Amino acid sequence: MTNHAELQFKTHDEQPRLTRWLSHSLLLVLVFCISGTSSFGQSNDKVPRVTVVNPVQKTLVYRLPFKPAEMLAIQEAIVYARTSGYLDQITVDIGDNVEKGQVIAVLDTPELTDEVNVAHAQVLEARAHHAAAQAIADAGTSRVLAANAGLIQAKGQILQASAELRKANAVLEAQKIQTDRIRSLHRQEAATDAQLETAEKDHLLAIADVEVSNEALKAAETKSGAAEAMVTVAVAEKAAKASLVTVGETAITSATARLDHAKTMLGYAMIRAPFSGVITDRFLDPGAAVVTSTSSKTTAIVSIKDLSSIKIYVQIPEPDVPYISKGHPAEITCSAYPNRRFEGVVTRISRDLDRRTRTMKVEILLPNEDGQIYPGMFAIVNFDLIERVDAWTLPAQALLGSKGEYHVYCVVGGVCRAVPIKIGLDDGGTVEITEGLKGDEQVILIGKGLIQAGDRVEAVGSNP
Structure with a gap:
């Protein structure tokens, strides 16, 4: 039995x-x-x-016997500082309501203010260096453009000299034919000596024109080679100056990151409420030294609890576990209000039984809109399982x-x-x-x- x-x-x-x-x-x-x-x-x-x-x-x-339990806030936290300093202001005290993000304390951190100023100056300096590098890079770009223009001009002169050479060669060929014809006529005594002399002079002039055109073409090609070298040098100088611009941009990025970090750390000097709730304890007064929460010795500032809802944990015996599920209603009473019955609901089930007690942990959520229930009150929980x-x-x-x-x-x-x-x-x-x-x-x-x-x-x- x-x-x-x-x-x-x-x-x-x-x-x-x-x-x-x-x-x-x-x-x-x-x-x-x-x-x-x-x-x-x-x-x-x-x-x-x-x-x-x-x-x-x-x-x-079918009802579980009354389960004693303690009422807890739905959220609670002890607030610490994320940076060190001295407490300059504290704007709240126990019992005060606060909203999420509200400033509850301010730290005096002159070192962080100095870090922000130094980082800001470094950003300005990096921007100035970048502007100078950009100007030099722009000048390099202009030089590349000028070198490219010279190269284009040199190539145009090559084309012109080549055309002049072709023209001179054509004239030379025509003059050679004319000279040979006059010589033949002169041997037949059909042309005078003056005509022969004139033809030979014209032939010599045509030869000279060809030589001049050749020299002009060589000069244009030399000038084009020099222009190509100038373009290569200008492009190399531009790349070098562009790297200075990249270095300047990197310096700006680094300086800006240091400035943002300094501003973030300075922002931590303003302690804000992590959620809406009530200040349940205050640990410091203005002037107290505050140690960052990342150090081995921490300094708590205030304790805050969210009383919008109350959570209650009870242990359910193994035979009754099958009857409990999320959403199951629960009736709660407390000694502070002996004639009132509060209605809660099961919101979480651990799904694991304690091997020592063979009980399962269950969380009950109790709305607290009127704020008359406080954490730490002793609760009696009753479950109606089967009707x-x-x-x-x-x-x-x-x-x-x-x-x-x-x-x-x-x-x-x-x-x-x-x-x-x-x-x-x-x-x-x-x-x-x-x-x-x-x-x-x-x-x-x-x-x-x-x-x-x-x-x-x-x-x-x-x-x-």
Whole structure:
């Protein structure tokens, strides 16, 4: 027989045998004591008189026993500084409401202010160097453009010299033919000496023009080569100057990062509330030294708690774990408000049983809009796990049997009859009857210890 003492409502198998035995024994003694008197009443033929009841329909609830617990804030934090300094201002005190991000304290950190100023000066210097490098790079670009223009001009001169050379060669060829023709005519005495002399001079001039054009082409090609070299040099110088610009940009980025870091550290001098809540404790006064939270010795400034909701942790015994799930309602009371009932709900389940206690941790969330519940209050939590509506019930003392085999004595036509039954929920005083009875039976409550099935009895005291 299971003895689950933590349940307020148990099955009849779990009712202590000693209690039921004592109940039957007391009834037996009572019947013996009064059996000889006229108040108990027997008929002249010795028919026992028994008290009977009818099964009654009512709502039964399977309920966990009250669970003591402590109320906790939904969020709570002890606020530390992220940088060191001296407490210059503290704008809150215990009991004050604060909003998320609200400044609650200010530190005096002159070193951080100096770091910001130095970093800002470094940014300005880096920008100046970058501007100078950019100007030099722009000049290099102009030089590349000029060199490219010279190269284009040189290549144009090559084209012009090549054209002049082709023209001179054509003239030379034509003049050679003319000179040869005049020489032939002169041998035939068809041309004068003056004509021959003129033709030979023109031929010599054509040869000279070709040589001049060749020299001009060579000069243009030399100039083009020099222009290409100037372009190469200008491009190399531009690349070198462009690298100075890149170095300047890197210096600006580095200096800006140092400035941002210095500003961030200076911003930590303003201590802000991590969430909306109430200041529940204050640890420092203005002028106190504040040590950063990253050091081995930390200095707390204030404690803040969010009272918008209250969370409660309770331990659920293993047999009752299947009945608990997220969203399950819970009734909470506390000694501060003995006449009030607060409604909470299960929000988290650990899904793991403690091996020592065989219980599972459950979190209950309790809304606290009016702010009348405070962390640290002692809470009593009640769970209604199973509800039976319109269940047929009998007083527990009407039952006979044990170990799941139960029956009751019923009066049928003035005769005691044993009726097997099955039971469900049992709160120790009232038992749910799941099978065996219809509701109109006369069930013997008092006097069943003096009779047995088949005896004639007289039923009295039946409830309506």
